[in-house]
Every structure is written in structure tokens, then in C-alpha cells.
Amino acid sequence: MSGASSPVDVIVVGAGPSGLVAALRLMDLGLTVLIVDAATAPAQESRAALMHAATIEILAEMGMIEELLERGVRTRAVTLADGGRRLARVPFDELDSPYPFALGIPQNETEAILSSRLEQRGQRVIRGVHVHTIGLIGEAYRVKGTRVHSDEPWEASAAYVVGADGKNSTVREHAGIPYDGASYDEDFILADVELAPSPMPADEARITLSPHGVTVIGLLPSGRHRIVATAPRGRETPREPDRAYLDDLLRTRGITTNTRDAPAWSARFRISHQIARRFRAGNILLCGDAAHVHSPAAGQGMNTGIADAFELARRIAEARAGDTDALDEYERVRTHAAEAVVALTDRITRIALVRTRPARLFRNTAIRLLTRQPGIRRALVRSISGIDRSPLPRPIPPMKDVR
Ligand SMILES: Cc1cc2nc3c(=O)[nH]c(=O)nc-3n(C[C@H](O)[C@H](O)[C@H](O)COP(=O)(O)OP(=O)(O)OC[C@H]3O[C@@H](n4cnc5c(N)ncnc54)[C@H](O)[C@@H]3O)c2cc1C
Secondary structure, three states, rough: OOOOOEEEEEEEEEOOHHHHHHHHHHHHHHEEEEEEEEOOOOOOOOOOOEHHHHHHHHHHOOOOOHHHHHOOOOOEEEEEEEEOEEEEEEHHHOOOOOOOEEEEHHHHHHHHHHHHHHOOOOOOOOOOOOEEEEEEEOOEEEEEEEEEEOEEEEEEEEEEEOOOOOOEEEEEEEEOEEEEEEEEEEEEEEEEOOOOOOOOOOOEEEEEEOOOOOEEEEEEOOOOOEEEOOOOOOOOOOOOOHHHHHHHHHHHHHOOOOOOOOOOOOEEEEEEEEOOOOOOOOOEEEEEOEEEOOOOOOHHHHHHHHHHHHHHHHHHHHHHOOOOOOHHHHHHHHHHHHHHHHHHHHHHHHOOOOOOOOHHHHHHHHHHHOOOOHHHHHHHHHHHHHHOOOOOOOOOOOOOOOO
């Protein structure tokens, strides 16, 4: 048997971006924490590639801004196009934030920054432990797991348990919380690949709408581009799309560029939109993908998880100090945020997937007209950047030399 001999304040299950932020923030607030993950090593896939302003603000508040700005590339606007024709440009520089941009930074880099901060604080992720049982003994939770390499049992006790263990959360299952929602009909594909010529200026992300599907392209710090797209219908989607498949997809959607090399990473995936019916059961709390998943439109998954985790740490610290409403308040505020994100991403996905010619003409005209209105443009950019749902009080102090 191995694990922690004396109880801690909080056990965080899952060391993805949500779990790492929760653990770090809880430590900032003076609580004792253990963070445990089933994976024996950090994930190497780039996954979430866009960090929005609200997340940059949170990680700046936690003292990580220099590393982020050094490793990420700044995206200053999102453009919308129908085939080769630009419909609208939505600039982030209209944001009321010291960081009026999004950062192109792969999720594994973000996790590396968070993990190294954890190590600087004298804490490490306990890796290779699959948590399988959570029991309540008196006022403490006993969390039990198995070491994946040796099958040796592991256990530890805490006053609170944070389930940051992703979409198929064991913690959520143990808490008996249903995960309501539905899946989209489409297959999606993702590829990190070098494109030439670049289909848009280096500081823009582009969403191309076409009757053949939706394609989002942004620049990564490696110089490669991230492509996320709905897969063509009527043919089988390959598990790992190759150059020929991607070149064909770009050509049929009117995007005038070609791959230069084999993708560094490519994948096929299906998505759903789901929200946990409760974000808490007693002192077991959910955050990140364990609490909600949605369409990749506008890159909200990791960003929303980090905001949950930051808010959750504050509320657990308040509850520990005797505030009996704090955890209900967490659930109320972040359920509302998750519902807003699901509604936003669902709306974008459905608008983008319109196929008939009259509906597309109507949609394109509406996009052109609406995005010319400064008030609507600002509301859109606040929503996409997450500032509308941010747990940080405003105004955020300015940052020198950041533009
Ligand atoms: C292909 C792909 C592309 C994506 N692209 C984007 C994007 O462009 N933008 C965006 O914002 N989001 C994107 N996402 C979503 C984003 O990656 C997730 O929203 C994000 O990882 C959620 O973070 P998390 O910490 O909540 O959960 P996760 O990152 O899933 O981390 C959960 C952790 O819990 C651990 N774990 C699970 N079960 C147990 C257990 N029983 N015991 C111990 N540990 C356990 C896992 O090993 C894992 O490390 C993408 C996801 C995928 C798969």
C-alpha cells in the first residue's frame, strides 16, 4: 500500500490543464494538496491550440505570463470567409484586456508550464495511479487507486476531492452525477501541418465556411498550422488524415494553399455537448471536461476548464474557512458559464454547417451586417475570449510592454 499517510485538504484527480490550475491555485491559497493522474507521463498531443484572453489573464494573475508570451504566438483577429471570399474580421484588439489577443500555444506546452510551476512549489503530480473508488469515512474522503504498472494499491484522504479527470470522469461516476447531452452527427478532423502559402496573415485565425464543411486554421508556434474541420460527408474519414486527404479538403473548400509535409499530428474525432447535472456532490467537486464538453468551435474546452479550476480553488478555500454557501456558489456560477459556452459553440457550429444556397446567402449577409456593428462585434469578441464568464474581477491591472 502506498499514498499519503496524513490527510490533506484537497485531492485533485487528473493533471490536465484543469487539475494543474486547481492544484496550483489551492496551494497559492494556503491549502494542502495532492494531485494524482493515471497517465505515467504528460500527454504529448497538442490538442487545445488557442488560449483566449480570459485564460491569459488568469495565468498572468498566477505569475506565468512571461513563459506564456515567450512560447505562444499572438493571434489578433478571427476572420470569417465563405470559400475564398472574406465575410468579416473580428479583431481581438477591441477587447477590454491587457492581453487583447489569443495565444497560439499547444496544450502540451501549457501543461509543461503549469507542471514546472508545480515543481518549483515543491509539489509533483503523482503519476501512474488510476483512481477507482472514493468513500466517505467520517468527514474525510478516502480516495483509492491502483498503480498502473505494479497493480499496487494507493490511497489517500482529504476533506475535498476535485474531479478534473476528463470527459469519462471516474470521480463524476462515483459521485453518481449524470452527464446529460447529445453528440453531433459529423466526424471532425484535426491536423498540425505546414501550409504554403499561408492561407491568412500570421496574426489571424481563419474560419472558412463552405457547403462542403467548416475549416478553422490558425498558426502554431512551430510555424505549422492547426487545421480543425468537419470531415467531408459521404466517404469514410481516415483515423489519421494524410497529406492527400488534407490537400483535397482544402481545395474543395476554396482555401488556396497546400500542405508542405506530412502532418506532425492528425486525428479524427467525434464530439458531443454535455453538461454534468451537478458540479458538486457533498465536498466532491467537478471541473473542466469532467463537468462539460462541447464543440471545438471557437476553442473553448481547455479555456473553460482553466476558468472553472481557478474559481473552484477560491470557493474551496472559502468553504474551508467556514463559508457554507461557497461550494453552491461555485456550482451556480460555473454551471451558468458551461451553459453559455455550450450555447455559443452550438450556435457557431450550426450556423457554420448551413448547406443550402439560400440559407448560406442569408447567413453570409447577416454575418457581414452584424459584424459591422461595433457593439455586436465587441459582444462577440468578449464571448469568444471568455471575458464574459471570467472568474477574475475587473478591471485587470495593465501589463507593461505587452503589446
Ligand atoms: C483531438 C482534440 C482536440 C482538441 N482541440 C481543442 C482546441 O483546439 N481548443 C480547446 O480549447 N480544446 C480542445 N480540446 C479539448 C481540450 O483538450 C480539453 O477541453 C482539455 O484537455 C480539458 O482539460 P481537463 O484538464 O479538464 O481534462 P483532460 O485534459 O482530459 O485531463 C484529464 C486527466 O485526468 C486523468 N485521468 C482520467 N481518469 C483518471 C482516473 N480515474 N484516475 C486518475 N487520473 C485520471 C487523465 O489521464 C488526464 O491526464 C481538444 C481535445 C481533443 C481530444
